[in-house]
Amino acid sequence: MTMLKIVTDGAADVPAGWEKEYDIKIIPINIHFGEKTFIQYVDMDFDGFYKEVETNKTFPKTSQPSPHQFAEFYRNNCQKGETILSIHVTSKLSGTYASCVAAAEELKGEYNIIPFDSLGGSMGIAFLCRTARQMERAGKSVDEIVKALEALRGQVQIILTLDTLEFAKRSGRVGTLSAALASVLNVKPIAILENGLVEMVAKVRTRKAALERVVEMGKEKFGNRPVSIGVMHARDIESGKALLEDAKKHFNVKDAHLTDLSISLAINFGPGTVGLILYPAE
Incomplete structure (x- = not known):
């Protein structure tokens, strides 16, 4: 059985060690200070961000990963034919989920990508990712996992x-x-x-x-x-x-x-x- 890939985004506060323990892949968000753009985790960490906030008078903004960034991320982190459960920050506040849906459509035939709207953020997303991995390891099907997450997300x-x-x-x-x-x-x-x-x-x-x-x-x-x-x-x-x-x-x-x-x-x-x-x- 092909192992389920679990992907989330930089708005998920994933506790230390969980990426490895539960095999969660995190696509970074884009951080903008005026004309300067940084990629979360790649060229800006927490310390770098707060230093920039203190010294840069421009108010920071974020933007969701583009469909192209999603497609590249999937290709770099997953094998062709794999099933990817992509769990993301609430679509009502961010375009990340929409980018994921667009990339899933573009890569149809290469990967089986299942976009999932957490309707939440922060560690709420991390807990959903952990539940998905625990259920997968317990032998549950992807459909069973998605149904369980749909029931859980409104309770967080x-x-x-x-x-x-x-x-x-x-x-x-x-x-x-x-x-x-x-x-x-x-x-x-x-x-x-x-x-x-x-x-x-x-x-x-x-x-x-x-x-x-x-x-x-x-x-x-x-x-x-x-x-x-x-x-x-x-x-x-x-x-x-x-x-x-x-x-x-x-x-x-x-x-x-x-x-x-x-x-x-x-x-x-x-x-x-x-x-x-x-x-x-x-």
Whole structure:
């Protein structure tokens, strides 16, 4: 049986070691500072990105991999005839999934590419990739895997607290960012990624209160159900660790992971963003 290839993109916060352990291939995104373009992981890492943010007055932007970049990536990482499950960031906020669909059509006959819209981002995508690999190793068919992921993607909860509204305002990717909310200085907004879109749902005065509220919101949805949890941070590992430890006390945790927030999400939410991902654990 041909082994299933699993591909995702740079908006997935894949914990250290998972690429190898679960054989996940990651197509990088494009990062733009004015006229300068960088390829994530190739010529720009996290340190390079934050250094550029500090020194470059141009507001950074990202762009999805083009269909051509996808086609080249598949050809460089997969054998002809292989089945590729390509799991990507929500199509409602990014054109990555559309590029994947276009490349899949172009390469029809060479590869069996199955584009999958996670309707989410960050470590939510990584958990879906891990589930896909675990099911494949347990002998499940691709159809069974896709059906399971379709059922799971709507149950993933992603809650973020931002340190500043500046990046969210400039990126335009955050819905219901009211003028009243945007005008309040020093407020710590809380956002959720739900049904493929980011919505601002609360605002609190302090970082500590924001982190506590993130856990409360997760508890309201998951209660005592067994969960895999992920915490990601954009240049604030201390807040990330604090949130992870607090979450462990409040949830029925099967496994827990801490990662950097991907550059594509950090551009939209800004340095200092910390988030909690809750993923159903069987």
